[in-house]
């Protein structure tokens with residue numbers, strides 16, 4: 316069925332995203348695509364952690380009025396047991412603790428019987444068993460790479476058989492994940508994230524199916540190993556449904572100077588620099604990055620972020636970047652704080668390279684538009700994602716560059732040299748363009764990811 320023809324009847328799928336734009340963005344993209352094939356409800360857990368999430372939800376529901384919104388006010392959560400914990404990790408834990416109330420609320424308020432749930436991986440600990448107890452099929456939308464999915468699937472087995480100590484991990488049927496690549500939090504058994512991650516990994520295997528925001532051409536070997544049960548015997552069916560296409564919502568009023576500036580730059584000349592929605596670098600490293608961009612002599616558009624939660628960010632650019640920096644680079648660099656329309660920006664003809672923290676949405680957006688990358692992972696799944704970028708030829712990964720919690724600065728000279736190298740590398744540019752064509756093809760009718768989505772809706776129909 317063409318994705319543009321809206322069915323009058325059809326199954327009803329309820330999406331439960333988790334906290335942070337990195338998780339909400341792929342869920343709203345999936346909701347938009349599915350809403351052409353079936354009835355869709357999105358559960359919003361309120362209040363959101365960041366302002367970006369709150370704006371995104373309100374814009375999304377205004378632009379997609381046929382997607383039903385169901386709000387759930389999260390009961391107060393006592394976080395005193397986790398001093399200094401990341402606010403997004405705390406929210407994952409908070410939602411899990413309130414999951415029975417959330418599901419009861421959903422069953423009471425839902426306007427139509429529920430054919431299936433699609434939930435975020437961070438909620439699988441609590442929601443997969445609850446869904447089973449109510450007889451509702453439960454799928455997971457995995458918002459990171461299939462490589463990270465293979466790691467999540469195997470990690471609990473590894474952890475239990477090594478009594479919690481961590482070294483290099485050989486994923487069965489796939490490759491070695493070096494200890495330095497493993498998400499920081501997992502090195503500490505007492506970290507709020509560690510038991511949650513292990514439980515989520517165990518419950519992943521009990522879901523009715525896993526949707527991954529990736530595509531066959533990018534991660535074929537990993538998808539095959541997961542489907543063949545090599546990584547984890549008896550693993551549920553895995554559907555590659557990406558790169559999920561952007562939603563059509565009005566631009567958030569953020570840095571308004573960006574597009575007029577880009578319009579004036581030569582084709583493929585601009586390096587776009589951004590570390591996602593929630594990754595803040597130490598101030599000294601931000602200064603080195605600025606000096607590195609200056610030393611590269613490339614044109615650049617840099618989105619600076621100093622805090623994990625956007626509403627806490629009050630630092631002035633001049634103070635952050637050092638006196639005179641903005642004046643010195645003004646002819647070829649634009650530095651902004653706040654939200655930019657990244658997906659639109661990556662599509663712009665002036666953008667020729669992307670320096671990124673390797674959040675998976677950023678990778679899929681660069682892939683969709685065939686933009687080469689220089690990746691500097693900072694935390695969590697990002698080094699595992701970086702492996703995908705490097706293996707596929709979409710970009711360069713500087714494996715020795717620092718990662719959150721490690722000492723030492725990456726110098727301005729080194730940053731400048733690598734940026735020049737990326738922008739001069741014609742082979743990298745050609746490979747990225749080819750990946751872009753494959754990504755676009757995957758999402759067209761007949762393409763593997765598009766057909767994956769159609770197949771999932773057929774499964775929902777079977778249980779309606």
Ligand code: UPG
Nearest residue numbers: 336337340458459591592593654655657658674675676677
């Ligand atoms: N974005 C904008 N404008 C901005 C900043 C971000 O549009 O100014 C968008 C961006 O286009 C993307 C999303 O926000 O769609 C950010 O997602 P991502 O690139 O994945 O980064 P994070 O926000 O850091 O994502 C979190 C984790 C990351 C993980 C991802 C998916 O930090 O490691 O891969 O979630 O699970």
